[in-house]
Amino acid sequence: MSVPDGLLFTGSSVAAEAATDDLTVLRAMLTAEVAWVRAQERLGLAPAGAGDGVDRAVSLLSGSDNAAWALVVRVAREASGAANPVIPLLARLRAEVAAVAPGALAAVHAGLTSQDVLDTALVLVLRDAAATVSADLTRAAQAAQRLARTHRDDPALAVTLAQAAVPTTLGARIAVWAPGLAAAAGLLDAVGSVLPLAYGGAAGELGAVAALAGGDPFPLVEAWGDELGLPVGPGPWHTTRTPFVRVAGAFAEACAALGHVAGDVLQGTRPGVGELREPAAPGRGTSSAMPHKVNPVLSVLVRRSAIAAPALVAQVLTAAGLAVDARPDGAWHAEWPALQQLARHALVAAAAGAELLEGLHVDPEAARRNLAAALPDADGVGAAPAIVDRVLGALATRASEEGS
Amino acid sequence: MSVPDGLLFTGSSVAAEAATDDLTVLRAMLTAEVAWVRAQERLGLAPAGAGDGVDRAVSLLSGSDNAAWALVVRVAREASGAANPVIPLLARLRAEVAAVAPGALAAVHAGLTSQDVLDTALVLVLRDAAATVSADLTRAAQAAQRLARTHRDDPALAVTLAQAAVPTTLGARIAVWAPGLAAAAGLLDAVGSVLPLAYGGAAGELGAVAALAGGDPFPLVEAWGDELGLPVGPGPWHTTRTPFVRVAGAFAEACAALGHVAGDVLQGTRPGVGELREPAAPGRGTSSAMPHKVNPVLSVLVRRSAIAAPALVAQVLTAAGLAVDARPDGAWHAEWPALQQLARHALVAAAAGAELLEGLHVDPEAARRNLAAALPDADGVGAAPAIVDRVLGALATRASEEGS
Amino acid sequence: MSVPDGLLFTGSSVAAEAATDDLTVLRAMLTAEVAWVRAQERLGLAPAGAGDGVDRAVSLLSGSDNAAWALVVRVAREASGAANPVIPLLARLRAEVAAVAPGALAAVHAGLTSQDVLDTALVLVLRDAAATVSADLTRAAQAAQRLARTHRDDPALAVTLAQAAVPTTLGARIAVWAPGLAAAAGLLDAVGSVLPLAYGGAAGELGAVAALAGGDPFPLVEAWGDELGLPVGPGPWHTTRTPFVRVAGAFAEACAALGHVAGDVLQGTRPGVGELREPAAPGRGTSSAMPHKVNPVLSVLVRRSAIAAPALVAQVLTAAGLAVDARPDGAWHAEWPALQQLARHALVAAAAGAELLEGLHVDPEAARRNLAAALPDADGVGAAPAIVDRVLGALATRASEEGS
């Protein structure tokens, strides 16, 4: 048995894996296929019980993690022959349906094309990932606000262009993290909630779907969206990649907002600074060479993703700009791993960022000492406390408006 | 005299140059400086007439294009000593003010930092560019809708993965361009209109501004925003780069949406296809080697920008994720050319795209012939006309809602 | 059990998986650890048999694919606590060694740091991947040369800027593929063969290694390199990332050279052109919606990688430029998945490209027909045959020089 790559190097918390791993994607494809049969059944286009029958086949194929994982490996092997994983997956699904629910066989994937299923599966995965990332960003933003409030008046050094600048407060230095985190959360909510069902049939003309539906294809398409809880846009977006461009941008914005925090934390933890310290956890941050050392691994993981994510967005945008015909000849395929990894980076970074900020230790004494050392004659803290108030006030207003 | 780079290789229409060239940026910086003095004057913090005085100095410095251009060259030369162009520009502005309006001298740049002025100037430039690009995208989207309506029922070949797939209509092939263009226009409007004033003073603490204002710095900041017609956010965003990340993403989305169109047009104009033809213009598309040939230069320019833009967004995102301290030590500086070029690409591509779509020649006979050649036994056009109706209907509804 | 991501979306041939998957990386890390103990043993710094003892522990841990895969999952889970997978892997290795070869325990990882092991493991993986990609590129280049020779004189249309330009020959159109493929192969050989051992200890000072070795650390370092067949550079490169920058660039150049071929093939297979056809294979290129259709999946896979690879190089370069201190705080970590995926893309693309070119069907009659249709009055083929001769001659000369 051979195994995939990527886990060792981007893997992190269980939640992050669960939200974007190949197993999740595989199951999302099967979920889309089942829902399509249920939609047909609802409209009387498939025999009663067909949806349940296909669902049973899916359970047999992928209900246990071990079976599902083996299926991932098998499908991945065969995917190169089709340049996409839907086709080999479908072959196995059909074989299973033929065995356990033969009456449903004709309805499986009827009228669909691979892209309908793969894009819809990615939408399901990315929607859930967006919601998780947004929740973690919100936790992080709230923690930043609490810290800013607590340290609103604690004098600290402001550094610009790597040099001592003027006095400010710890609160003002921390307060600027929150709007970026909150904005990224808001964008993910906005973008994630409108990620639409992908449909279009063979070439975006819905020919086979219309034939299946006996005329108007849209009631069936709408029923599919309804089964999956996905909005149905006005037309196919096989080559109009706005939804994926938007969600990719939102994940990258999340990584950037978190990277801003991590960069400041890392500077604050350096020797000779010592103003900030990551929350401890058993075994976390150990070094293979220096047992006494505790590394700021949450910040490191976040910064890693802030460095890695931008290029992944560029991949998605490049692919979007090269979309052509009714299905692109390579640009579509380049989107998949980029989206999967972007979501993964955002998930890991947001989880780490939330934990980092919720447990961040701030040392006002060290800050005061560093300020005095760098600017012995400095006086006051500018308007730093007023800025903290204004930023926190605006975020509170926005949160209460959104909550109402 | 030495000259800058970039014009030969990205230059295009006058409008595009005007919106992002160095002269525009230089004038925007001076506009920000004048407005700051006017704001002080309004609050009684500068002598009456100070704003007009500085404005006069600015006119002398940069009123004529020749003088302004010479100033660009001089400032650019000196900018390397400061790592930003505000400082040498300010030295010249102060010298001019000292000569023509000495009473205003103390108010020039009082309490500000370079980043306040440079970021605000970029905001002014990008806001205007966003509006221009959005308008051109809207023209392009409307033209696509007209073409889709006209060719709603004209049979044509749908191609997937570079191969003949099934019949569709020219209208359905064209209709999918419009939502991407319209969405990008909408995003640019949304993002451009909230690009905020940049402020913060030396290190985001507004210390000198507060001192100047005798306490609360915000009335003065608000007055500055008012002078410039820019919204004032709750706090400094020197290191919280959401505004630039958003506008960069919107410009790139525009390039991608336009690239999708250009790719399809280029395929449609190829030898053996001949279904689409770019609008002609005197001298356009000539070849240096083949006088008989007319090149589809509008599509080529658009596709060029679709290929180039994604990496520029990655630059902006990388910089945002590396923001640190109260002003970053290189990440900030990496944003400027990326934003300027992104705006330029979007401007050129949107202008070319609008002209392309408003004048695109569509040959239904060629489409019918190609369909018959590729799929001689094919019948019908699927649900293509219904899809056209649905897509156009949704866009019309959205447009009327936005217009109301 | 949870599973990693990435296989479904970039997976392809068994060879490609084997060369870069997590299992390969895990085993390379263990190989590096065993070799380190053997090196100590060779210099009398570890007890006789220590290397074999650790090797036995490694076999127990990861000898079977099932066990190794389970270890990957476990290590990946725990890696987030350390921000790298070496630390949890080492804990398990030490536990196993303690059980089966307690006398070797002290020598395991003695004096090393995580980065020594992880970078060295990546070097082993990338070196092998580079050799495989180079071999496939050479096959592809040779196939292109054969095709160019065969079709040296077959008249064909040259297209520029998507328009009919002038007559040329199929051979001249094909001949330009070969130098790019051959150059990329040569670069991979040159770069891959000098990928060096990574060493440096805790912070690039070799302190613990020197202590272990009783003074001069270099004989031990050299012995390690010798065990692994890797060149030993003059000093640590923990933060001097030239080796990874070079190999990343070489993989990306390979993808670009292959993408050039794939783009031409895809145009040549389009409806209305029909000059080129991919080699068939059972089940390859099937469509889930259109059973009659055969998709050019080899070209699509190659083009996918040509679109995806450039951004991954940007990730590696960004990380290299952000290297800081004695081990970077995030930039190092951003390299791993980028390098793994780049190698994967190059492997899949080169394998597909070699198969594509070795079996490519060329239809001179179609080319002649298309030329006549586009340029009915054209005459001659320029100097196309002479160009073919010159290009093939130069490649043959170079190949014979390299072979001698």
Next chain:
Amino acid sequence: MSVPDGLLFTGSSVAAEAATDDLTVLRAMLTAEVAWVRAQERLGLAPAGAGDGVDRAVSLLSGSDNAAWALVVRVAREASGAANPVIPLLARLRAEVAAVAPGALAAVHAGLTSQDVLDTALVLVLRDAAATVSADLTRAAQAAQRLARTHRDDPALAVTLAQAAVPTTLGARIAVWAPGLAAAAGLLDAVGSVLPLAYGGAAGELGAVAALAGGDPFPLVEAWGDELGLPVGPGPWHTTRTPFVRVAGAFAEACAALGHVAGDVLQGTRPGVGELREPAAPGRGTSSAMPHKVNPVLSVLVRRSAIAAPALVAQVLTAAGLAVDARPDGAWHAEWPALQQLARHALVAAAAGAELLEGLHVDPEAARRNLAAALPDADGVGAAPAIVDRVLGALATRASEEGS
């Protein structure tokens, strides 16, 4: 008159501007055109004196900077109609030749295509830029070696993952800069010196050149290369973009190697560290808000380019992988600004880096103090001095081998 963009934001030293600005590119295009006429003259294909005649016209057109600059603006305006600047430039050149050397008119651009001239002009510009960057990198590498030697034994703190790790020496920390700088210099030399003449005629078939030459086109092509001092490769590379991919990679590697240095210097100059200080220069590093402050602007400029360059390489690689037909429909055009800016970034960064390292102030007392504060019980400096010796020895050996 309107002016181009880019100078304000990437401009720096006069040398850097001169090497890549639009004026340089324009003159390189004219140089290529003159050389082509001289080559024809040499082979008796143009009347005696034709080359001098065209040269005279070129002097009239662009001899003075003012005239040349005005020509840049005019050509840039007209370039959008042709999607490249050669065509409008040629129109003006022909008009001037018709006036001053009518007998040479027929030879101007005879048989060439725009891409021959534009690519060749870029080669001339990039070759010179590569040589300049390489020289500056060599200066920087030598300065790093001197510093490493001087501080070979000065104890200092090694930091990993932003935390105090173990003692090392300042020399060992500095020594690792040199190999990256020297390697980048070597790569630029290797890549720059083989950048080849671009030729191919209308569509890479040399049809019109062969007709002009009365048969074999290669003697004329060789003569052109000889006039320009450029190697002539076996065939056209209009779509085989290895030369530009290689030089782009080399410029980016230079930026990354320099970025590594800048990052370390910036950390070393921070408040609370104070181990390193940039060389002073009149007016350099001044702040618009804090007159007392001196900013490390050389490092900031370098780091800026290290952040910006990677995405520009991705643009070049993406374009290379999308090359298609005999001249690409957008991918070619996307290369120009990316290459121009990459060269600019490398020039500015290398010049700044050389100045930075040649004048870098190192404070061993501060380093000793910081080490003691962070690791009070630490002892020794590991094998740091031996590593310094080995690294410097290897570089000296390489330099003497290259020099011999």
